[in-house]
Amino acid sequence: MWSIGELAEHAGVTVKTVRFYSDRGLLPEAARSAGGHRRYGPEALDRLRLIRSLRTLDLPVPDVGRVLDREDALEDVIAGQLRELGSRMAALRWREAALHLLRDCAPEERADRLRLIGAVTAPPDTAALARFWRRWLPPRLPARLTSAILEHAVPQPPADPTPDQVLAFARLHAFVSGPCPRTGTAHWQPAAHRPDEGYRPAVLYEGLIEAYGLAAADIRGQRAPYEGEALDCFVDAYARSCGTRDTPAFRRVLSGQLAADPRIDHYWQLVAELTGPAAPTPGATHDWLHAALDARSTRPAA
Known part of the structure; x- marks a missing residue:
C-alpha cells in the first residue's frame, strides 16, 4: 500500500493533485492507516494516469468520472467535446471576422x-x-x-x-x-x-x-x-x-x-x-x- 506522497511520486504529480482527485471521488483510496492517513493500492497508479490523460484533453471532471465509471462513455464524451469545441471555434472565427470588419472600415x-x-x-x-x-x-x-x-x-x-x-x-x-x-x-x-x-x-x-x-x-x-x-x-x-x-x-x-x-x-x-x-x-x-x-x-x- 502506498501513502498519498508515494503515489504522487510514482505518478509524477503533486500530493495536492492526488488529494484533489481523491476528494472528488475519482481516485478511491484502498484503506486508511492507523493514524487515519490515506493508503492506495498499485491499481491507483493506472487510474491516476488515465485521469491525467483525460484531463490533458481538457475534459471536465464530471466527464472524467463518467469515463471512469463506464467504459462505453468515452465515445459519447468525445463527441460532446468535439461539438463544444466546434462551437467555440466558430465563435472565434466569427469574432475574428467582426474585428477585421471594424478595423478596416472608415471611422x-x-x-x-x-x-x-x-x-x-x-x-x-x-x-x-x-x-x-x-x-x-x-x-x-x-x-x-x-x-x-x-x-x-x-x-x-x-x-x-x-x-x-x-x-x-x-x-x-x-x-x-x-x-x-x-x-x-x-x-x-x-x-x-x-x-x-x-x-x-x-x-x-x-x-x-x-x-x-x-x-x-x-x-x-x-x-x-x-x-x-x-x-x-x-x-x-x-x-x-x-x-x-x-x-x-x-x-x-x-x-x-x-x-x-x-x-x-x-x-x-x-x-x-x-x-x-x-x-x-x-x-x-x-x-x-x-x-x-x-x-x-x-x-x-x-
Whole structure:
C-alpha cells in the first residue's frame, strides 16, 4: 500500500493533485492507516494516469468520472467535446471576422457597425430570422410545410465568414428584429397571405417550393426568364390555391397582382450577400419567374 506522497511520486504529480482527485471521488483510496492517513493500492497508479490523460484533453471532471465509471462513455464524451469545441471555434472565427470588419472600415462607419455587430451573438443563431418568417407567413400552415419554407428562407451563417458576410448577417438580423407593421392598418403582406382573399396558402406554398426547384438550374446558369415547366408550375400553384385554372386571362391578372404585392427585397438582397451566388435565393427565383410571367402576359396575341 502506498501513502498519498508515494503515489504522487510514482505518478509524477503533486500530493495536492492526488488529494484533489481523491476528494472528488475519482481516485478511491484502498484503506486508511492507523493514524487515519490515506493508503492506495498499485491499481491507483493506472487510474491516476488515465485521469491525467483525460484531463490533458481538457475534459471536465464530471466527464472524467463518467469515463471512469463506464467504459462505453468515452465515445459519447468525445463527441460532446468535439461539438463544444466546434462551437467555440466558430465563435472565434466569427469574432475574428467582426474585428477585421471594424478595423478596416472608415471611422465614421465604426459606431454603426459596432452597434449592428453587438446585437448578434457569436456564433450567431437564426432564431430572429425564423420568428420573422413565422410572422410573415400566413397563419395555420401545416407544421411540415412551415419547416420546409423556413429551411429555404432562413440562411445558415457561414462557419468561416468573411468580414462582408458578418456585416450582411448583422444587417439581416437588424432588419428582421425591427418593428413589424400592425395587422389591419395596411396590406403589408401579399394577397395570398390574407384570408379574406380566398386563397389556400398551403396549396400555394407547396407548389411554389416545387416551382423554385425547377427554376434553380436556369438561374444558376444565368439564363434569361422564359416560358417553360417552372413557370407553368409557378402559375399553377397560384391558380390551384384560389380554386381556378391556369388561363391567359388568369396570367394577366396574376402578373398585375404580383407587381402590386408588398415585397421584402432588402431581406433577399442581404441573404444573397451572405450566401453568395452559388444558390439562388427564393426571392431571386420568385423575381425570375415573375419576369417570365410578365414577358408572357405582355406578349401580343397571335
